[in-house]
Amino acid sequence: MIAEKYPEEIKGILARFPNKKSAVLPLMHLAQHEYGYMSDEAMREVAGILDLDPTHVLSIAGFYTLYYEEPVGKYVLEICNDLACALRGADEFVEMASDTLGIPVDGTTEDGLFTLKTVMCLGACDKAPMLQCNLRFEENLDKEKFEQLLVRLREAADSGPAEPGVVQKVTSYAVRK
């Protein structure tokens, strides 16, 4: 339960707004970080904290692309293949990534480690090909760097939870002030 695990963070987030509803995106970021995707339970939990109808949280999850409504791998590799990146080889990069991982776009590897997705512009067009891995940017990539990234991620997965995730780090600022 995020309410029990992050009480101070949630309090800090709620204090930023004159109404509770505004906290729905930050709390969903936190819930997804905790559960890996927006499960029905996760959505009900966020709705409960904010006194919202769970269907409102469901509609938010459907509207915004960063929330996953289905389970995903431990690492979600989201490659931008929008026009600006595609002009610098992003489509070929997606193909290479798909072959290397042995999964199609939107697929997840059997070991549950990697999900591959293509996404719209991430605002890093000058560093294409690039991808976002659990909200962290990996830029100026090629086949070799992609393979190195996979090795790094596999090692990190083996050694258990290491550094805090991006969402956790950003959320911590709601408390520090």
Next chain:
Amino acid sequence: MANLLLRHRDIPDLHKIDVYQKHGGYEGLKKALSISPQDVISIVRDSGLRGRGGAGFPAGVKWGFIPKGEGEKYVVINTDESETGTFKDRELSEYNPHQVIEGAIIAAYAIGARTIYNYFRGEFMDAAYAMEEAVQDAYKAGFLGERIMDSDFSCDFYCHYGAGAYICGEETALINSLQGELGQPWSKPPFPAVEGLYKKPTVVNNTETLANVPLILVNGSDWYKGMGTAQSAGVKIVCMSGHVEKPGNYEVELGVTYRQLLELAGGMKDGKKFKALLPSGGSGPVITESALDAPLTYEGLTEHGSVMGSASVIVMDEDTDMVWAALKMIHFFKHESCGKCTPCREGTFWMERLLHRIYEGHGTMQDVQTLENVANQISGRTLCALGEFAVNPVLSTIKHFPQEYRAKVKEAVPA
């Protein structure tokens, strides 16, 4: 000329508050607090600073629309940078965050707001630590919080993270998103200046726009007006991407030509020939060689049927398939259409299907006509600009490169 916005490229560690202050940081705020809010608005209005998100609305005029007197008001920073080919606000936020924060505090003082929200796109969380750190440092140094710099002015600053929706860059959609609703725009009026966030008067400014403000306060409006052109004053960050040797952000005085921008970015990649460029990410009509000597100004591309917009220049070389490029862009707009109004939701869907069929070689000339027809039916009939943007890559590529469309459909019809 030294960079004014991308100053971090000349000054190492500018994201640190002591370094920022050593280089004149928060002097603009000090100046602002020493004069009346109305005088601050006048200085910014007289400087000629216009919105850098793309719409080009004069910043000081926008601030002037906020009703005077008591009552809650808000400043919202638009860092939902999601236009294809745009990556300037991310660099500013990550490497020169204090200049954005200072500009926003000045805006808040000018309109009488005591709360600032910085709406980041959720994908920028990784880059947001610098902004969050800078906000904390600004609080500690007394530039945020109660009685700022011992004045009667108090103001809070909160970063907020979106969750992946291009449409939230549209100011009313952004406000809805910040209120915990779907990020869908509303039909204006009411304008945010009258009824914005939580139904209160609200100014929404682009990150880059606000980064100009501290320097304008320090150096005066005449100094700022002295740069750029009469209608488009000052400096602009241009995002160069696609087929150029050195993609990246370039800060220039408004008024340089697109040809000069290409040179700045190291020229065409691999020595290829230039074919076309999108001057405003995906949302502005494509331009060709004949428009390259036009100036980078808000009105500079009007006679070429295009716009400067956010100055996100996507360059394409001679080998680029323009039908493919149009399909890429329409795929983007179909994905990002918020679904609220029918012409945009249905129109982008059908445009993508038609373009896909043409691109795959299964189309006919009738499909190209239908494509144009659908585009023309969207134009002028949507709630916000997204629908207008979506037709631009389609109609402009058909206009400038009809032969490429013809070649695609010809292939499908056996002679």
